[in-house]
Amino acid sequence: MKNRCDVLVVGAGPAGSTAARYAAEAGLDVLLIDKRKEVGLPVCCGEFNASTAVLAEALPGAPGFDDLFPIDPSVVRREIRGAVAVSPKGREYEFDLPGYTLDRDALDRSLADAAVRAGAVLALETTFLSLDGRLVRTRRGDVESRVVVAADGPLSPVCRSAGMERNAVLAPAITCRVDGEFGDRLRFYFGNSVAPGGYAWVFPKEGCANVGLGVQDRQTPLPVLLRAFLERMGLAGGRDAMAGFVPVSGPIPETVRGNVVAVGDAAGHVVASNGGGIATAMICGRLAGLAVARHLLNGEPLDAYEREWRSALGRELEAAAKTKRMADRFLGSDFLVERTMGMLGGGGIRNLIVFGGLSGR
Ligand SMILES: Cc1cc2nc3c(=O)[nH]c(=O)nc-3n(C[C@H](O)[C@H](O)[C@H](O)COP(=O)(O)OP(=O)(O)OC[C@H]3O[C@@H](n4cnc5c(N)ncnc54)[C@H](O)[C@@H]3O)c2cc1C
Numbered sequence: 001m002k003n004r005c006d007v008l009v010v011g012a013g014p015a016g017s018t019a020a021r022y023a024a025e026a027g028l029d030v031l032l033i034d035k036r037k038e039v040g041l042p043v044c045c046g047e048f049n050a051s052t053a054v055l056a057e058a059l060p061g062a063p064g065f066d067d068l069f070p071i072d073p074s075v076v077r078r079e080i081r082g083a084v085a086v087s088p089k090g091r092e093y094e095f096d097l098p099g100y101t102l103d104r105d106a107l108d109r110s111l112a113d114a115a116v117r118a119g120a121v122l123a124l125e126t127t128f129l130s131l132d133g134r135l136v137r138t139r140r141g142d143v144e145s146r147v148v149v150a151a152d153g154p155l156s157p158v159c160r161s162a163g164m165e166r167n168a169v170l171a172p173a174i175t176c177r178v179d180g181e182f183g184d185r186l187r188f189y190f191g192n193s194v195a196p197g198g199y200a201w202v203f204p205k206e207g208c209a210n211v212g213l214g215v216q217d218r219q220t221p222l223p224v225l226l227r228a229f230l231e232r233m234g235l236a237g238g239r240d241a242m243a244g245f246v247p248v249s250g251p252i253p254e255t256v257r258g259n260v261v262a263v264g265d266a267a268g269h270v271v272a273s274n275g276g277g278i279a280t281a282m283i284c285g286r287l288a289g290l291a292v293a294r295h296l297l298n299g300e301p302l303d304a305y306e307r308e309w310r311s312a313l314g315r316e317l318e319a320a321a322k323t324k325r326m327a328d329r330f331l332g333s334d335f336l337v338e339r340t341m342g343m344l345g346g347g348g349i350r351n352l353i354v355f356g357g358l359s360g361r
Pocket of ligand 1: 010012127212246
């Protein structure tokens with residue numbers, strides 16, 4: 001592995017691969033490392049992405065859509081028309097939500113391939129250990145890098161090592177795969193017997209569904225909740241179960257410190273009201289790659305990145321985190337959830353989940 005580069009990107013998820021691609025396209029010497037043996041595996045994701053039109057409506061100030069979306073069509077597994085939110089008592093609220101489910105490992109591979117095609121060097125099974133200025137320690141040796149991109153997910157060892165504040169609230173979530181045909185609507189299930197303080201989901205794919213749930217805390221182990229949900233739904237199997245965390249407290253206070261920039265889950269770039277972070281990781285990854293290039297090639301201060309992503313989608317991410325905090329107050333009570341869903345109806349539920357309470361612009 002090379003021991004010197006312009007930019008070391010830690011994490012070959014959507015954020016890191018996109019940042020690596022844009023920095024490499026600008027002509028920088030980029031090393032993209034990941035601790036995994038294979039990019040994108042194991043999958044720990046609901047695998048849904050909203051359509052470009054919905055993303056553009058939800059994040060009207062975000063740049064780069066023409067470049068980033070639509071994603072590689074070969075990774076799409078089913079077109080999605082809409083969604084159904086199911087209340088604790090089983091009342092159903094339908095709303096429009098065009099988008100698609102995808103094979104998340106294939107998406108991650110296609111984004112990493114694009115970075116490599118642009119000239120980045122990808123090193124797998126290379127775990128980041130620590131950082132001291134330009135010197136980065138990995139399990140496969142030391143690397144000297146002018147800039148380090150922390151794209152290493154919600155727990156971000158890079159942010160910790162750089163002394164940056166990390167995600168304050170991490171919601172535990174679990175997902176698995178169930179065979180069968182499930183139509184073309186996402187289904188969200190609310191209620192404390194299903195997913196305390198969160199929701200369970202069934203997201204249709206081709207010949208199977210991604211089934212999972214996210215909760216507020218870990219009082220009951222996630223695999224127990226998932227098994228109970230599968231039984232309740234009459235779903236057999238449940239292959240490839242995998243648990244992880246979703247950052248739901250909004251962006252971290254500072255995403256640039258010294259020569260380190262944080263992006264994607266590491267930076268809290270997630271729409272906290274629904275837990276979606278693929279598209280925002282890509283949008284902010286592009287901004288990070290471009291800002292790092294301008295910094296190293298033209299001497300622009302690195303913290304231009306912080307200003308750019310905040311003005312592009314900071315308001316929406318903060319609003320979604322606020323909505324999530326508000327929702328946390330009633331999600332603990334099935335009675336309140338039932339009443340609130342009844343009051344909101346399908347359109348109101350869509351506004352809160354998809355747009356973090358900011359729709360209608
Ligand atoms: C159960 C679940 C379901 C979800 N469902 C959806 C969904 O349906 N739609 C959606 O849009 N979002 C969803 N999300 C959120 C989405 O997965 C994330 O927001 C997205 O993956 C963020 O991309 P990222 O590149 O920032 O981080 P990641 O995809 O987490 O990538 C981080 C990378 O860093 C690597 N890494 C970590 N530590 C180190 C280290 N020390 N050294 C080297 N490499 C390291 C990891 O191996 C990983 O490859 C879900 C999350 C979970 C947990």
